[in-house]
Amino acid sequence: MLDGLALGVLPDVAAELARRHPLIALVHHPLALECGLTAERAGALRRSERAALAEVREVVVTSPATAKVVASGYRVPANKITVVRPGSDPVSRVARPSNDVPHILSVGAVVPRKGFDVLVSALATLAEVPWRLTIAGDLTRDPNEAAKLEGSILRNRLTGRIETLGAVSSSQLAMLYAEADLFVLASRFEGYGMAYAEALSYGLPVIGTTAGAIPDTIPQGAGLLVPADDPAALAAALRDVIVDTDRRRHLSEGALEAARTLPTWQESAAIFAAALDRLA
Incomplete structure (x- = not known):
């Protein structure tokens, strides 16, 4: 499993690893979508990340919106994408102070x-x-x-x-x-x-x-x-x-x-584990 922040700039490494191991990419933020990049830099990152993702067996993303971006902008088939929203730790309801100034x-x-x-x-x-x-x-x-x-x-x-x-x-x-x-x-x-x-x-x-x-x-x-x-x-x-x-x-x-509708970390882990099981 490779985090997309590294994988996206290492397509040659991904190709070498893919010869020996089935790879899963975890993409939580496509690199080319970072703000402040020049058009030339964004284009280079998009090409690099697209090439790297072509080497993986499955892509895990953190939201339905990111799944759409990866499918449409990076040519990843929808059946290779699994959405795993990050978990949230439950918080006990707090007594909020009365602030005179919000x-x-x-x-x-x-x-x-x-x-x-x-x-x-x-x-x-x-x-x-x-x-x-x-x-x-x-x-x-x-x-x-x-x-x-x-x-x-x-x-x-x-x-x-x-x-x-x-x-x-x-x-x-x-x-x-x-x-x-x-x-x-x-x-x-x-x-x-x-x-x-x-x-x-x-x-x-x-x-x-x-x-x-x-x-x-x-x-x-x-x-x-x-x-x-x-x-x-x-x-x-x-x-x-x-x-x-x-x-x-x-x-x-x-x-x-x-x-209350957000997944717990245990629920997120179970979905991620299922993706690993499918690959195995």
Whole structure:
């Protein structure tokens, strides 16, 4: 079994291994769909990953949306694709604190694909609305993007309202989910979106985008989804959920209901094991 993030740039290795072993590829994010690539680089990655996937017997993907991308864009027959959504650990219902100023949480590495630039632009238009934002995610993955984020916060005079924590421990992240009032992530693409699923488990209303697999994870009634790269639409959704406490409460209940439909890690493992059994 080879993770697609490595396999996609190693087609020659895949061809050599395939002579001796039946291979399974785990594709959670096609490489060419990363944001910020030049057209030339994206094309090269697509060709490389297509060649590598041609050497495998089966492909495991993390969402129905990614299955469609792999089938249509990478010429993988549908009967060779198995969807295994990542598991979610059940979370005991938490007593959320009563925040005078609604606390927004956003979780993800600070890279172009996560859309933090869009989020800051949207929040900059809501100066008269009470809110504060915490961003938890690696600031070292893309130093240029991290610098752009900090510059945007300063330029829009939001330093006192937006806190960037960098990477945090799992216990600190759990505390952040438990203390927040709503979750937002303006992703330009997600092959699944673990942070979205985690937010549902904590009963957080979710504001996200319609990009990639996000609609597979966030059903109606659990959050509001807007087009990617649309600060105005994102701002409107944020305003709606921030100022309307009843709407927030209803979305929170919807999030908890949606979380109950997410697979556990044991269920995900069983589906994955079945794919291995078929190959054997």
